[in-house]
Amino acid sequence: MGLLIPARPEQCTLSRIVSLITVGVVIVVCTYVTSSPAGGDAGKEEFFSIWHRRSSDFVPDDLEVALRGAAYANRTLILTMLNKAYSEEGGLLDLFLESLREGDGTEQLIDHVLFVAMDQQAFRRCRSLGGLKCYLLRPTDSADDLSSEQIYMSDGFIRMMWRRIRFLGDVLKHGYSFVFTDMDVMWLRNPFPKLDRGEGEDLLISADKFNGMPHDYAGNELNTGFFFVVSNDRTVALFDEWHAARQVSAGMKEQDVLNRMKRRGAFRRLRVGARVLDTARFSGFCQDSRDAAQVATVHANCCRTKRAKVADLKAVLRAAEGLNRTRMEIKWPAHSECVKSWL
Numbered sequence: 001m002g003l004l005i006p007a008r009p010e011q012c013t014l015s016r017i018v019s020l021i022t023v024g025v026v027i028v029v030c031t032y033v034t035s036s037p038a039g040g041d042a043g044k045e046e047f048f049s050i051w052h053r054r055s056s057d058f059v060p061d062d063l064e065v066a067l068r069g070a071a072y073a074n075r076t077l078i079l080t081m082l083n084k085a086y087s088e089e090g091g092l093l094d095l096f097l098e099s100l101r102e103g104d105g106t107e108q109l110i111d112h113v114l115f116v117a118m119d120q121q122a123f124r125r126c127r128s129l130g131g132l133k134c135y136l137l138r139p140t141d142s143a144d145d146l147s148s149e150q151i152y153m154s155d156g157f158i159r160m161m162w163r164r165i166r167f168l169g170d171v172l173k174h175g176y177s178f179v180f181t182d183m184d185v186m187w188l189r190n191p192f193p194k195l196d197r198g199e200g201e202d203l204l205i206s207a208d209k210f211n212g213m214p215h216d217y218a219g220n221e222l223n224t225g226f227f228f229v230v231s232n233d234r235t236v237a238l239f240d241e242w243h244a245a246r247q248v249s250a251g252m253k254e255q256d257v258l259n260r261m262k263r264r265g266a267f268r269r270l271r272v273g274a275r276v277l278d279t280a281r282f283s284g285f286c287q288d289s290r291d292a293a294q295v296a297t298v299h300a301n302c303c304r305t306k307r308a309k310v311a312d313l314k315a316v317l318r319a320a321e322g323l324n325r326t327r328m329e330i331k332w333p334a335h336s337e338c339v340k341s342w343l
């Protein structure tokens, strides 16, 4: 796990001797031998993805199976992660689903969401709802119980965030692009039409507050609660570097680490094209969308506790009821519980 170029299978041992003379030819032969018929369908823009896809088709792991089950033919899917506290009845999972079921053009997206459970209880709840695609992320360390509510910036919160980054990096290595959404993001409209990569960007990411300049990723405080990332060698390198940086980032959450990497020029160095998503479309409690005609998602950011998020997001869903092409106005409720959650 974690290697960019997987070791070639055993059956090529003989060929390897020959390879002393014709290394290039043998690589081509092995690639064909280990490729499956399904390997040739999707986009071939990235050498890395093709290479990896062939080897993962050869031995599909359970993550590959889960990703394939949720993704569109273009190897794109929606990912969200939940633990026991988030999946309790009447909690964030239920609100998230409600938003998808009632949003404008969002119901059909549910089939393409992979719900990644970080503990058994969350996995069971996910499965019990029926019709959801659920994946259990096995703990790497049995002492690593992250099922309870992880209060903002607590130790458990930070560990959960890092585990998430490592997992998302694995997804990219499997050759899948995805929208990552926190579960405290309400989906009021299908965001895909608003996630165009006009300049071939690799990463489209939300911000707490938007300064009006989408390519000024340095000047906008990035929020990792909602982003779209394309799988390629640049983004794999970014996520590897991001996860590795936890070693020198004690007490920092992954979002702050990404913002620090960005300020130090990591995007430029790794040639990751990034664009900041406008809060008019990708709204949040830090800065409400001014444009109800465009708003796709609402994130309960700038909020400390789960209880406050649930209360204030419920109010958002009520305010957004019947939001569609004929209704273009919305009066956002005050996020009073979230404001109080800091006191």
Ligand SMILES: *[C@@H]1O[C@H](CO)[C@@H](O)[C@H](O)[C@H]1NC(C)=O
Pocket: 072, 073, 074, 076, 177, 192, 193
């Ligand atoms: C992938 O395909 C789906 C369904 O056709 C489409 O809605 C979505 O925008 C596509 N995603 C990308 C990144 O092209």
Ligand SMILES: *[C@@H]1O[C@H](CO)[C@@H](O)[C@H](O)[C@H]1NC(C)=O
Pocket: 321, 322, 323, 324, 325, 326, 327
């Ligand atoms: C759109 O919103 C209006 C106002 O809330 C509502 O009356 C109408 O039924 C909605 N239309 C659809 C197709 O949901």
